[in-house]
Amino acid sequence: MKLYDFELAPNPRRVRMFLAEKGITLPMVQVNLRHGEQFGEDFKRDNPAMLVPALVLDDGSLLTETMAICRYFEALQPQPPLFGTTPREQADVEMWSRRAELEGFLAVAEALRNSVERFKDRALPGPRNYAQIPALVERGKSRARAFLDDLEARLATHACVTGDAFTVADITAFVTVEFAGWVDVKPAAHHTALQRWHAAIAARPSAKA
Numbered sequence: 568m569k570l571y572d573f574e575l576a577p578n579p580r581r582v583r584m585f586l587a588e589k590g591i592t593l594p595m596v597q598v599n600l601r602h603g604e605q606f607g608e609d610f611k612r613d614n615p616a617m618l619v620p621a622l623v624l625d626d627g628s629l630l631t632e633t634m635a636i637c638r639y640f641e642a643l644q645p646q647p648p649l650f651g652t653t654p655r656e657q658a659d660v661e662m663w664s665r666r667a668e669l670e671g672f673l674a675v676a677e678a679l680r681n682s683v684e685r686f687k688d689r690a691l692p693g694p695r696n697y698a699q700i701p702a703l704v705e706r707g708k709s710r711a712r713a714f715l716d717d718l719e720a721r722l723a724t725h726a727c728v729t730g731d732a733f734t735v736a737d738i739t740a741f742v743t744v745e746f747a748g749w750v751d752v753k754p755a756a757h758h759t760a761l762q763r764w765h766a767a768i769a770a771r772p773s774a775k776a
């Protein structure tokens with residue numbers, strides 16, 4: 568098994584944090600996205616979608632998508648549970664993971680990829696090229712700010728995103744908050760619950776994975 572990774576990219580970071588929480592180690596291969604290594608023939612042969620993270624299994628087959636890779640390891644090694652245990656917890660993990668991805672992570676990506684020069688004609692990752700749409704930059708930032716507000720409201724009454732237990736939804740929300748800094752969207756002074764939660768997760772060893 569080997570995991571294609573890029574240490575600066577947020578989606579692979581989610582997988583690395585997840586593996587660190589599980590205590591799982593595996594061979595990692597760096598694909599330097601800043602140097603265009605995702606377009607190289609060697610990587611494309613393994614992953615035609617040209618995205619990281621990507622997990623190559625021992626039978627040579629490929630697993631992509633951050634959450635699918637995390638789910639695979641959850642099933643292989645259920646302890647500690649990071650996808651919830653009761654039906655309600657599992658549904659909450661799904662709900663907040665999706666909200667963090669759709670309303671937070673993708674909003675930040677929208678602002679970043681439509682503004683930065685190195686993403687010219689690469690406004691969406693993957694095998695096809697898309698032109699930037701500058702009007703999406705402010706919309707993305709505004710959506711990312713709204714996500715921080717929603718997260719603050721949630722964390723004002725919950726220790727972690729889905730309740731008392733740390734889950735993969737916290738990993739996605741945490742990486743999203745850090746990713747938002749790339750487009751200068753940062754927790755404000757009144758986001759006190761969010762800052763308490765962020766500091767607690769930043770102190771976990773997995774945050775440095």
Ligand SMILES: N[C@@H](CCC(=O)N[C@@H](CS)C(=O)NCC(=O)O)C(=O)O
Binds near residue numbers: 577620633
């Ligand atoms: N939906 C995919 C998205 C993966 C993705 O967008 N990865 C980015 C790095 S965070 C990437 O590989 N970008 C390649 C590029 O920009 O060309 C997932 O959740 O794993």
